[in-house]
Amino acid sequence: MKHSSLFTLACSLTLVCVAVGSAALAGDREERAPKRVDRAAELQAVVRTERAFAKTSSEKGTRAAFLVFIADDGVLFRPGPVNGREFLTAQPERAGLLAWEPTYADVSRAGDMGVTTGPWEFRAKREDERAAAHGQFMTVWGKQTDGAWKFLIDTGISHDAPAHAPPSLSFASDFRQNTDRDKLDHDSVSLERNLLKLEREFSKASSDDAVKAFELYADTDARLLREGHFPATTRDAARKLLPPRTHSLTWEPTAARASRSGDLAYTYGTYELKTSSSIAERGHYTRVWKRKPDGRWRFLIDVLNPLPTK
Secondary structure, three states: OOHHHHHHHHHHHHHHHHHHHHHHHHHHHHHHHHOOOOHHHHHHHHHHHHHHHHHHHHHOOHHHHHHEEEEEEEEEOOOOOOEHHHHHHOOOOOOOOEEEEOOOOEEOOOOOHHHHEEEEEEEEOOOOOOOOEEEEEEEEEEEEEOEEEEEEEEEEEEOOOOOOOOOOEOOOOOOOOOOOOOOOOOOOOOOOOOOHHHHHHHHHHHOOOOOHHHHHHHHOOOOOOOOOOOEEEEEHHHHHHHHOOOOOEEEEEEEEOOOOOOEEEEEEEEEEEEOOOOEEEEEEEEEEEEOOOOOOOEEEEEEEEEOOOO
């Protein structure tokens, strides 16, 4: 009887252990399984955050708004790249009103990196009827560990007053909903190393023929932001903003950062525009890249910020 009872008890304990182990394995598999990301919802969240950013600027001032929405490692160009939070903390609040509105947006498949761009205008006095300056902004957003969106890069260009109202908000032409089969985790170090290599290859191609190089590396939705010009959102418009074959446009990347899903990234660095006999322009560039379904990277937004001439 004792042996029978011990055998029964042993069997019961074994069944309990198996059940507990199976449940633990199932929970582990569930935890490791890729979580479905509602990309449409994340895209709308990025747009709402950009608009909240602009609203805060209107209500509390530009500096205050930037300090609310900038990530701790967010970058501004003043004129070179600086830690934005540290820079802004040391600055006084600026008088006037800076207003803006996103007209284009995209987000990574992992829902952890987004980009917005659109027009801005500045009024020296809030009550001024007309704006004193106009331009285009480009903001790269990163989702923080607490779920909030903060900007990682903020840059832009200025141009003349537009003759028409800005276009309505649009999204990437290849935007789609994620599926559970999407791989959302990539080796960020390798990705960023490859992006820096890609930038140097792009620069080499541009040194020979900028127009041909940009057409080779440009995304379908690619847009160019150049100081003093309206944004080029078509291939024909972009060609007019690129240097002629008598000039050489080259650059050296200094930083790259990719989304967790490895399909959206940004780079920045320095550039030079040379003629046959001299350097015509120097400055800093920022570029947003998008990886296509075939695995190839194409640039989505390209911004040049020339250094002031002496």
